Amino acid sequence: MIRQILEALSIIAIPLIVAGFVAYAAKKKVPVYESFVAGAKGGFEIAIKIIPYLVAMLVAIGIFRASGAMELLVNALSPVARLIGMPPEALPMALLRPLSGSGSLGLMADIMKKYGPDSFIGILVSTMYGSSETTFYVLAVYFGAVNVYRTRHAVAAGLIADFVGMLGALLICKILFG
Amino acid sequence: MLNYVWIALVLIGVLAAAGSDIYDASTNRYRNGEQFELRYDSLAENSGRVSYTREYFDKFYGVSIESPDTLTYNASLVGSSLKITTDEKSPELWRTVAKTDDNSDQITAKVMSRHGREMTVLLPTTSLVKTKAVLDAVISYSEMAVKIALGLIGVMAFWLGIMKLAEDSGMIKIIARIMKPVMVRVFPDIPPDHPAIGAMIMNMAANMLGLNNAATPLGLKAMDELDKLNPHKGTATDAMVTFLAINTAGLTLIPATAIAVRAALGSKDPTVILLTSFFGAGLATIAGIIAARLLQRLKVYRIKDTTEEAQGGGETK
Structure with missing residues:
Protein backbone atom coordinates (compact mmCIF):
# COMPACT_ATOMS: atom_id res chain seq x y z
CA MET A 1 0.00 0.00 0.00
CA ILE A 2 2.68 2.48 1.05
CA ARG A 3 4.66 1.36 -1.94
CA GLN A 4 1.83 2.13 -4.38
CA ILE A 5 1.36 5.57 -2.87
CA LEU A 6 5.08 6.30 -3.10
CA GLU A 7 5.29 5.11 -6.67
CA ALA A 8 2.28 7.13 -7.72
CA LEU A 9 3.72 10.14 -5.96
CA SER A 10 7.01 9.87 -7.80
CA ILE A 11 5.19 9.75 -11.13
CA ILE A 12 2.85 12.69 -10.59
CA ALA A 13 5.38 14.81 -8.69
CA ILE A 14 7.05 16.41 -11.69
CA PRO A 15 3.90 17.30 -13.65
CA LEU A 16 2.38 18.62 -10.45
CA ILE A 17 5.42 20.73 -9.53
CA VAL A 18 5.71 22.12 -13.05
CA ALA A 19 2.01 22.96 -13.28
CA GLY A 20 2.01 24.45 -9.80
CA PHE A 21 5.05 26.62 -10.44
CA VAL A 22 3.78 27.86 -13.78
CA ALA A 23 0.32 28.61 -12.40
CA TYR A 24 1.73 30.45 -9.41
CA ALA A 25 4.12 32.46 -11.59
CA ALA A 26 1.24 33.38 -13.92
CA LYS A 27 -0.84 34.49 -10.96
CA LYS A 28 2.04 36.67 -9.77
CA LYS A 29 2.15 38.24 -13.24
CA VAL A 30 5.63 36.95 -14.00
CA PRO A 31 6.33 36.89 -17.77
CA VAL A 32 6.38 33.09 -17.67
CA TYR A 33 7.85 32.26 -21.07
CA GLU A 34 10.56 34.90 -20.93
CA SER A 35 11.50 33.94 -17.41
CA PHE A 36 11.72 30.23 -18.25
CA VAL A 37 13.94 30.85 -21.27
CA ALA A 38 16.19 33.20 -19.30
CA GLY A 39 16.75 30.45 -16.73
CA ALA A 40 17.11 27.63 -19.25
CA LYS A 41 19.97 29.44 -20.99
CA GLY A 42 22.28 28.30 -18.21
CA GLY A 43 21.78 24.59 -18.99
CA PHE A 44 24.32 24.33 -21.77
CA GLU A 45 26.93 26.30 -19.91
CA ILE A 46 26.73 24.16 -16.75
CA ALA A 47 26.84 20.91 -18.71
CA ILE A 48 29.97 22.06 -20.56
CA LYS A 49 31.56 23.30 -17.35
CA ILE A 50 31.43 19.90 -15.67
CA ILE A 51 33.10 18.03 -18.55
CA PRO A 52 36.74 18.43 -17.41
CA TYR A 53 35.88 17.49 -13.83
CA LEU A 54 33.88 14.48 -14.94
CA VAL A 55 36.59 13.31 -17.36
CA ALA A 56 39.23 13.57 -14.62
CA MET A 57 37.14 11.65 -12.12
CA LEU A 58 35.75 8.95 -14.40
CA VAL A 59 39.09 8.23 -16.08
CA ALA A 60 40.84 7.76 -12.73
CA ILE A 61 38.06 5.45 -11.59
CA GLY A 62 38.15 3.65 -14.93
CA ILE A 63 41.90 3.02 -14.66
CA PHE A 64 41.48 1.76 -11.11
CA ARG A 65 38.66 -0.61 -12.03
CA ALA A 66 40.24 -1.95 -15.22
CA SER A 67 43.56 -2.65 -13.52
CA GLY A 68 42.20 -5.33 -11.22
CA ALA A 69 43.35 -3.37 -8.17
CA MET A 70 39.84 -3.77 -6.81
CA GLU A 71 40.27 -7.55 -6.49
CA LEU A 72 43.51 -7.03 -4.59
CA LEU A 73 41.78 -4.60 -2.26
CA VAL A 74 38.89 -7.02 -1.72
CA ASN A 75 41.32 -9.80 -0.83
CA ALA A 76 43.19 -7.55 1.56
CA LEU A 77 40.02 -6.37 3.32
CA SER A 78 38.15 -9.69 3.46
CA PRO A 79 39.39 -10.55 6.97
CA VAL A 80 38.23 -7.14 8.22
CA ALA A 81 34.82 -7.69 6.65
CA ARG A 82 34.50 -11.10 8.27
CA LEU A 83 35.42 -9.55 11.59
CA ILE A 84 32.41 -7.24 11.52
CA GLY A 85 30.14 -10.00 10.24
CA MET A 86 29.93 -8.88 6.63
CA PRO A 87 29.88 -11.73 4.09
CA PRO A 88 33.03 -11.33 1.92
CA GLU A 89 30.81 -11.66 -1.18
CA ALA A 90 29.24 -8.31 -0.31
CA LEU A 91 32.54 -6.52 0.24
CA PRO A 92 33.15 -5.54 -3.42
CA MET A 93 29.75 -3.84 -3.35
CA ALA A 94 30.70 -1.73 -0.34
CA LEU A 95 33.98 -0.71 -2.00
CA LEU A 96 32.59 -0.06 -5.47
CA ARG A 97 29.43 1.82 -4.48
CA PRO A 98 31.06 5.24 -3.91
CA LEU A 99 33.22 4.89 -7.03
CA SER A 100 30.95 3.78 -9.81
CA GLY A 101 27.19 3.87 -10.24
CA SER A 102 26.99 1.66 -13.31
CA GLY A 103 29.69 -0.63 -11.93
CA SER A 104 27.93 -1.21 -8.64
CA LEU A 105 24.61 -1.68 -10.44
CA GLY A 106 26.15 -4.45 -12.55
CA LEU A 107 27.80 -5.96 -9.50
CA MET A 108 24.51 -5.95 -7.58
CA ALA A 109 22.80 -7.77 -10.44
CA ASP A 110 25.65 -10.31 -10.72
CA ILE A 111 25.64 -11.10 -7.01
CA MET A 112 21.86 -11.48 -6.93
CA LYS A 113 21.97 -13.70 -10.00
CA LYS A 114 24.46 -15.93 -8.23
CA TYR A 115 22.92 -16.07 -4.76
CA GLY A 116 19.28 -15.21 -5.51
CA PRO A 117 17.61 -11.85 -4.86
CA ASP A 118 15.86 -13.13 -1.73
CA SER A 119 18.93 -14.65 -0.11
CA PHE A 120 20.59 -12.77 2.74
CA ILE A 121 23.43 -11.66 0.47
CA GLY A 122 20.96 -10.61 -2.22
CA ILE A 123 18.97 -8.47 0.19
CA LEU A 124 22.15 -7.09 1.69
CA VAL A 125 23.72 -5.96 -1.59
CA SER A 126 20.50 -4.38 -2.85
CA THR A 127 20.12 -2.58 0.47
CA MET A 128 23.72 -1.39 0.14
CA TYR A 129 23.02 -0.14 -3.35
CA GLY A 130 19.99 1.77 -2.10
CA SER A 131 21.81 3.09 0.97
CA SER A 132 24.23 5.34 -0.84
CA GLU A 133 24.97 7.43 -3.87
CA THR A 134 27.98 7.40 -6.16
CA THR A 135 29.99 9.78 -3.99
CA PHE A 136 32.83 10.58 -6.39
CA TYR A 137 30.49 11.19 -9.29
CA VAL A 138 28.39 13.57 -7.18
CA LEU A 139 31.52 15.39 -5.99
CA ALA A 140 32.89 15.78 -9.52
CA VAL A 141 29.63 16.98 -11.03
CA TYR A 142 28.47 19.28 -8.23
CA PHE A 143 31.82 20.92 -7.60
CA GLY A 144 32.55 20.99 -11.32
CA ALA A 145 29.42 23.02 -11.97
CA VAL A 146 30.79 25.86 -9.83
CA ASN A 147 34.48 25.36 -10.69
CA VAL A 148 35.42 24.37 -7.16
CA TYR A 149 38.60 22.33 -7.06
CA ARG A 150 39.71 22.88 -3.46
CA THR A 151 37.14 20.54 -1.97
CA ARG A 152 38.33 20.64 1.66
CA HIS A 153 36.58 18.03 3.81
CA ALA A 154 34.00 17.00 1.19
CA VAL A 155 35.68 13.68 0.32
CA ALA A 156 36.13 12.74 3.96
CA ALA A 157 32.54 13.65 4.88
CA GLY A 158 31.17 11.82 1.85
CA LEU A 159 33.18 8.68 2.55
CA ILE A 160 32.23 8.71 6.24
CA ALA A 161 28.58 8.89 5.15
CA ASP A 162 29.14 5.96 2.78
CA PHE A 163 30.90 3.91 5.41
CA VAL A 164 28.13 4.47 7.94
CA GLY A 165 25.53 3.74 5.26
CA MET A 166 27.17 0.38 4.46
CA LEU A 167 27.44 -0.53 8.14
CA GLY A 168 23.83 0.54 8.67
CA ALA A 169 22.72 -1.64 5.76
CA LEU A 170 24.60 -4.60 7.23
CA LEU A 171 23.19 -4.00 10.70
CA ILE A 172 19.53 -3.72 9.66
CA CYS A 173 19.80 -6.72 7.33
CA LYS A 174 21.35 -8.78 10.12
CA ILE A 175 18.57 -7.80 12.50
CA LEU A 176 15.71 -8.40 10.07
CA PHE A 177 16.99 -11.24 7.88
CA GLY A 178 20.16 -12.54 9.48
CA MET B 1 41.93 15.59 -0.49
CA LEU B 2 40.45 14.91 -3.88
CA ASN B 3 44.00 15.42 -5.13
CA TYR B 4 45.27 12.49 -3.12
CA VAL B 5 42.33 10.28 -4.04
CA TRP B 6 42.99 11.05 -7.68
CA ILE B 7 46.69 10.32 -7.45
CA ALA B 8 45.96 7.09 -5.58
CA LEU B 9 43.39 5.85 -8.08
CA VAL B 10 45.64 6.51 -11.09
CA LEU B 11 48.91 5.27 -9.61
CA ILE B 12 47.50 2.22 -7.85
CA GLY B 13 45.61 1.38 -11.01
CA VAL B 14 48.60 1.60 -13.34
CA LEU B 15 50.93 -0.20 -10.91
CA ALA B 16 48.43 -2.97 -10.22
CA ALA B 17 47.92 -3.47 -13.95
CA ALA B 18 51.66 -3.63 -14.63
CA GLY B 19 52.25 -5.96 -11.68
CA SER B 20 49.47 -8.28 -12.74
CA ASP B 21 50.75 -8.39 -16.33
CA ILE B 22 54.30 -9.13 -15.21
CA TYR B 23 53.03 -11.92 -12.97
CA ASP B 24 50.93 -13.38 -15.80
CA ALA B 25 53.90 -13.26 -18.16
CA SER B 26 56.27 -14.90 -15.67
CA THR B 27 53.85 -17.75 -15.00
CA ASN B 28 52.74 -17.88 -18.66
CA ARG B 29 49.18 -17.81 -17.41
CA TYR B 30 47.72 -17.85 -20.90
CA ARG B 31 50.04 -20.68 -22.06
CA ASN B 32 51.27 -18.67 -25.00
CA GLY B 33 52.93 -20.83 -27.62
CA GLU B 34 51.45 -24.09 -26.33
CA GLN B 35 49.13 -26.12 -28.51
CA PHE B 36 45.58 -26.72 -27.38
CA GLU B 37 43.76 -29.94 -28.34
CA LEU B 38 40.09 -29.90 -29.13
CA ARG B 39 37.41 -31.70 -31.07
CA TYR B 40 35.85 -30.11 -34.10
CA ASP B 41 32.43 -31.20 -35.33
CA SER B 42 31.62 -29.80 -38.71
CA LEU B 43 27.96 -29.03 -39.22
CA ALA B 44 28.16 -27.33 -42.58
CA GLU B 45 30.89 -26.35 -45.05
CA ASN B 46 32.91 -24.25 -42.68
CA SER B 47 30.79 -23.84 -39.57
CA GLY B 48 30.62 -26.18 -36.66
CA ARG B 49 31.27 -26.70 -33.00
CA VAL B 50 34.37 -27.29 -30.99
CA SER B 51 34.47 -29.00 -27.64
CA TYR B 52 36.90 -30.17 -24.99
CA THR B 53 36.59 -31.52 -21.48
CA ARG B 54 36.81 -29.43 -18.35
CA GLU B 55 39.49 -31.78 -17.09
CA TYR B 56 41.69 -30.98 -20.08
CA PHE B 57 41.15 -27.23 -19.67
CA ASP B 58 42.00 -27.38 -15.97
CA LYS B 59 45.16 -29.34 -16.67
CA PHE B 60 46.22 -27.16 -19.57
CA TYR B 61 45.94 -23.90 -17.66
CA GLY B 62 46.61 -25.29 -14.19
CA VAL B 63 43.33 -23.95 -12.85
CA SER B 64 40.08 -25.40 -11.64
CA ILE B 65 37.01 -23.86 -13.20
CA GLU B 66 33.33 -24.27 -12.50
CA SER B 67 31.61 -25.52 -15.64
CA PRO B 68 29.94 -28.56 -17.18
CA ASP B 69 32.19 -31.57 -17.88
CA THR B 70 32.30 -30.75 -21.57
CA LEU B 71 32.65 -27.23 -22.91
CA THR B 72 31.19 -26.52 -26.32
CA TYR B 73 31.54 -23.46 -28.55
CA ASN B 74 30.26 -22.37 -31.91
CA ALA B 75 33.17 -22.18 -34.30
CA SER B 76 33.92 -21.70 -37.94
CA LEU B 77 36.87 -22.85 -39.98
CA VAL B 78 38.28 -20.32 -42.42
CA GLY B 79 41.36 -21.55 -44.23
CA SER B 80 43.81 -22.57 -41.53
CA SER B 81 42.29 -20.42 -38.83
CA LEU B 82 39.54 -21.47 -36.47
CA LYS B 83 37.23 -18.78 -35.15
CA ILE B 84 35.79 -19.77 -31.78
CA THR B 85 32.94 -17.74 -30.34
CA THR B 86 32.88 -17.35 -26.56
CA ASP B 87 29.90 -16.26 -24.50
CA GLU B 88 29.30 -15.22 -20.94
CA LYS B 89 29.26 -18.82 -19.77
CA SER B 90 32.74 -19.46 -21.14
CA PRO B 91 35.65 -19.66 -18.71
CA GLU B 92 37.03 -16.28 -17.67
CA LEU B 93 40.40 -17.18 -19.16
CA TRP B 94 39.05 -17.69 -22.64
CA ARG B 95 36.89 -14.63 -22.47
CA THR B 96 39.99 -12.63 -21.61
CA VAL B 97 41.85 -14.23 -24.52
CA ALA B 98 39.00 -13.28 -26.84
CA LYS B 99 38.74 -9.74 -25.53
CA THR B 100 42.47 -9.08 -25.67
CA ASP B 101 42.72 -10.68 -29.12
CA ASP B 102 40.45 -8.34 -31.06
CA ASN B 103 38.14 -6.80 -28.48
CA SER B 104 35.24 -9.07 -29.34
CA ASP B 105 33.97 -12.41 -28.13
CA GLN B 106 35.86 -14.31 -30.86
CA ILE B 107 39.11 -16.16 -30.52
CA THR B 108 41.00 -16.65 -33.75
CA ALA B 109 43.17 -19.73 -33.33
CA LYS B 110 45.65 -21.17 -35.84
CA VAL B 111 45.08 -24.80 -36.78
CA MET B 112 48.34 -26.71 -36.40
CA SER B 113 47.24 -30.22 -37.22
CA ARG B 114 44.08 -32.15 -37.79
CA HIS B 115 43.24 -35.84 -37.62
CA GLY B 116 39.57 -36.37 -38.40
CA ARG B 117 37.73 -34.62 -35.68
CA GLU B 118 40.70 -34.10 -33.38
CA MET B 119 42.52 -30.88 -33.88
CA THR B 120 45.39 -29.05 -32.26
CA VAL B 121 45.34 -25.29 -32.43
CA LEU B 122 47.54 -22.42 -31.35
CA LEU B 123 45.57 -19.79 -29.48
CA PRO B 124 46.44 -16.13 -30.08
CA THR B 125 49.25 -14.79 -27.93
CA THR B 126 47.75 -13.09 -24.92
CA SER B 127 49.84 -10.58 -23.02
CA LEU B 128 49.58 -7.20 -21.30
CA VAL B 129 45.94 -7.96 -20.56
CA LYS B 130 45.46 -5.45 -17.76
CA THR B 131 47.54 -2.75 -19.40
CA LYS B 132 45.38 -2.98 -22.50
CA ALA B 133 42.28 -2.89 -20.31
CA VAL B 134 43.56 0.29 -18.64
CA LEU B 135 44.20 1.87 -22.01
CA ASP B 136 40.68 1.00 -23.14
CA ALA B 137 39.28 2.36 -19.90
CA VAL B 138 41.01 5.72 -20.38
CA ILE B 139 39.40 6.16 -23.77
CA SER B 140 35.96 4.76 -23.01
CA TYR B 141 35.57 6.57 -19.68
CA SER B 142 36.60 9.91 -21.21
CA GLU B 143 33.97 9.44 -23.84
CA MET B 144 31.44 8.40 -21.23
CA ALA B 145 32.14 11.55 -19.19
CA VAL B 146 31.38 13.76 -22.16
CA LYS B 147 28.28 11.76 -23.02
CA ILE B 148 26.97 12.10 -19.48
Missing part, protein backbone atom coordinates in the same frame (compact mmCIF):
# COMPACT_ATOMS: atom_id res chain seq x y z
CA ALA B 149 27.66 15.84 -19.43
CA LEU B 150 26.07 16.47 -22.83
CA GLY B 151 23.11 14.30 -21.89
CA LEU B 152 22.45 16.65 -19.01
CA ILE B 153 21.99 19.73 -21.20
CA GLY B 154 18.29 19.17 -21.91
CA VAL B 155 17.01 18.36 -18.42
CA MET B 156 19.42 20.90 -17.03
CA ALA B 157 17.95 23.66 -19.19
CA PHE B 158 14.42 22.58 -18.34
CA TRP B 159 14.90 22.62 -14.58
CA LEU B 160 16.89 25.82 -14.62
CA GLY B 161 13.96 27.38 -16.52
CA ILE B 162 11.45 26.11 -13.98
CA MET B 163 13.63 27.26 -11.10
CA LYS B 164 13.91 30.73 -12.60
CA LEU B 165 10.12 30.87 -12.80
CA ALA B 166 9.86 29.78 -9.19
CA GLU B 167 12.40 32.39 -8.19
CA ASP B 168 10.77 35.25 -10.07
CA SER B 169 7.36 34.40 -8.66
CA GLY B 170 8.61 34.10 -5.10
CA MET B 171 7.70 30.40 -4.90
CA ILE B 172 11.22 29.43 -3.85
CA LYS B 173 11.03 31.77 -0.87
CA ILE B 174 7.75 30.21 0.23
CA ILE B 175 9.27 26.73 0.08
CA ALA B 176 12.32 27.93 1.97
CA ARG B 177 10.15 29.48 4.66
CA ILE B 178 8.30 26.21 5.31
CA MET B 179 11.53 24.29 5.87
CA LYS B 180 13.27 27.12 7.72
CA PRO B 181 13.45 25.47 11.17
CA VAL B 182 15.42 22.51 9.79
CA MET B 183 17.53 24.40 7.28
CA VAL B 184 18.87 27.06 9.66
CA ARG B 185 20.27 24.28 11.82
CA VAL B 186 21.89 22.33 9.02
CA PHE B 187 23.05 25.39 7.03
CA PRO B 188 23.68 28.12 9.61
CA ASP B 189 25.82 30.18 7.19
CA ILE B 190 23.09 30.62 4.60
CA PRO B 191 20.48 33.36 5.08
CA PRO B 192 17.19 31.46 5.51
CA ASP B 193 15.42 33.26 2.67
CA HIS B 194 18.29 32.93 0.18
CA PRO B 195 17.40 31.17 -3.11
CA ALA B 196 20.08 28.55 -2.30
CA ILE B 197 17.85 27.21 0.48
CA GLY B 198 14.90 26.79 -1.87
CA ALA B 199 17.03 25.06 -4.50
CA MET B 200 18.56 22.72 -1.92
CA ILE B 201 15.11 21.78 -0.62
CA MET B 202 13.93 21.09 -4.17
CA ASN B 203 17.00 18.92 -4.78
CA MET B 204 16.48 16.93 -1.59
CA ALA B 205 12.78 16.49 -2.34
CA ALA B 206 13.62 15.18 -5.82
CA ASN B 207 16.14 12.78 -4.31
CA MET B 208 13.61 11.56 -1.76
CA LEU B 209 11.12 10.80 -4.51
CA GLY B 210 13.75 9.03 -6.57
CA LEU B 211 13.57 11.61 -9.37
CA ASN B 212 17.22 11.44 -10.41
CA ASN B 213 16.64 13.37 -13.63
CA ALA B 214 15.38 16.33 -11.67
CA ALA B 215 17.66 15.99 -8.66
CA THR B 216 20.95 16.66 -10.45
CA PRO B 217 19.88 19.87 -12.24
CA LEU B 218 18.26 21.15 -9.04
CA GLY B 219 21.37 20.26 -7.06
CA LEU B 220 23.61 22.07 -9.54
CA LYS B 221 21.32 25.08 -9.33
CA ALA B 222 21.69 24.95 -5.55
CA MET B 223 25.49 24.79 -5.89
CA ASP B 224 25.36 27.80 -8.18
CA GLU B 225 23.39 29.75 -5.57
CA LEU B 226 25.73 28.60 -2.80
CA ASP B 227 28.68 29.76 -4.87
CA LYS B 228 27.18 33.25 -5.04
CA LEU B 229 27.70 33.39 -1.27
CA ASN B 230 31.23 32.04 -1.63
CA PRO B 231 33.87 34.71 -0.97
CA HIS B 232 36.69 32.39 -2.13
CA LYS B 233 35.85 31.09 -5.58
CA GLY B 234 37.40 27.73 -6.29
CA THR B 235 37.24 26.67 -2.64
CA ALA B 236 34.30 24.76 -1.18
CA THR B 237 32.28 26.46 1.55
CA ASP B 238 31.04 24.66 4.66
CA ALA B 239 27.49 24.75 3.34
CA MET B 240 28.54 23.17 0.04
CA VAL B 241 30.28 20.31 1.82
CA THR B 242 27.29 19.68 4.10
CA PHE B 243 24.96 19.78 1.11
CA LEU B 244 27.14 17.30 -0.79
CA ALA B 245 27.42 15.00 2.22
CA ILE B 246 23.62 14.83 2.27
CA ASN B 247 23.57 14.18 -1.47
CA THR B 248 26.21 11.46 -1.43
CA ALA B 249 24.27 9.64 1.29
CA GLY B 250 21.45 9.34 -1.24
CA LEU B 251 18.46 9.20 1.07
CA THR B 252 15.39 8.17 -0.90
CA LEU B 253 11.91 6.87 -0.17
CA ILE B 254 11.99 4.67 -3.25
CA PRO B 255 15.27 3.00 -4.26
CA ALA B 256 13.73 2.44 -7.66
CA THR B 257 16.79 1.03 -9.45
CA ALA B 258 17.52 -1.61 -6.84
CA ILE B 259 13.85 -2.63 -6.70
CA ALA B 260 13.68 -2.90 -10.49
CA VAL B 261 16.75 -5.15 -10.63
CA ARG B 262 15.38 -7.33 -7.85
CA ALA B 263 12.06 -7.68 -9.64
CA ALA B 264 13.79 -8.49 -12.92
CA LEU B 265 15.74 -11.27 -11.24
CA GLY B 266 12.56 -12.89 -9.97
CA SER B 267 12.50 -11.77 -6.36
CA LYS B 268 9.37 -12.79 -4.46
CA ASP B 269 9.41 -9.50 -2.60
CA PRO B 270 11.38 -6.87 -4.52
CA THR B 271 10.36 -4.03 -2.21
CA VAL B 272 11.60 -5.69 0.94
CA ILE B 273 14.57 -3.32 0.78
CA LEU B 274 12.43 -0.16 1.09
CA LEU B 275 12.79 -0.08 4.85
CA THR B 276 16.34 -1.40 5.04
CA SER B 277 17.81 1.02 2.54
CA PHE B 278 15.90 3.93 4.08
CA PHE B 279 17.49 2.97 7.37
CA GLY B 280 20.98 2.66 5.83
CA ALA B 281 20.75 5.90 3.87
CA GLY B 282 19.17 7.67 6.84
CA LEU B 283 22.12 6.76 9.04
CA ALA B 284 24.48 7.79 6.23
CA THR B 285 22.77 11.18 5.95
CA ILE B 286 23.02 11.86 9.66
CA ALA B 287 26.64 10.70 9.71
CA GLY B 288 27.41 12.86 6.67
CA ILE B 289 25.96 16.00 8.25
CA ILE B 290 27.71 15.41 11.56
CA ALA B 291 31.02 14.57 9.83
CA ALA B 292 30.82 17.69 7.66
CA ARG B 293 30.09 19.90 10.65
CA LEU B 294 32.85 18.40 12.78
CA LEU B 295 35.53 18.22 10.07
CA GLN B 296 35.07 21.84 9.02
CA ARG B 297 36.60 22.86 12.35
CA LEU B 298 39.79 20.88 11.77
CA LYS B 299 42.82 22.99 11.00
CA VAL B 300 43.72 21.14 7.79
CA TYR B 301 40.30 21.84 6.33
CA ARG B 302 40.09 25.52 7.23
CA ILE B 303 40.07 27.95 4.38
CA LYS B 304 43.69 28.96 4.16
CA ASP B 305 44.05 32.55 3.04
CA THR B 306 41.23 33.88 5.15
CA THR B 307 42.05 33.26 8.79
CA GLU B 308 40.91 36.75 9.71
CA GLU B 309 37.47 36.30 8.25
CA ALA B 310 37.13 32.87 9.80
CA GLN B 311 37.97 34.25 13.19
CA GLY B 312 35.61 37.14 12.59
CA GLY B 313 32.87 34.58 12.38
CA GLY B 314 31.91 35.19 8.75
CA GLU B 315 32.58 31.93 6.96
CA THR B 316 33.08 29.20 9.49
CA LYS B 317 30.70 30.33 12.17
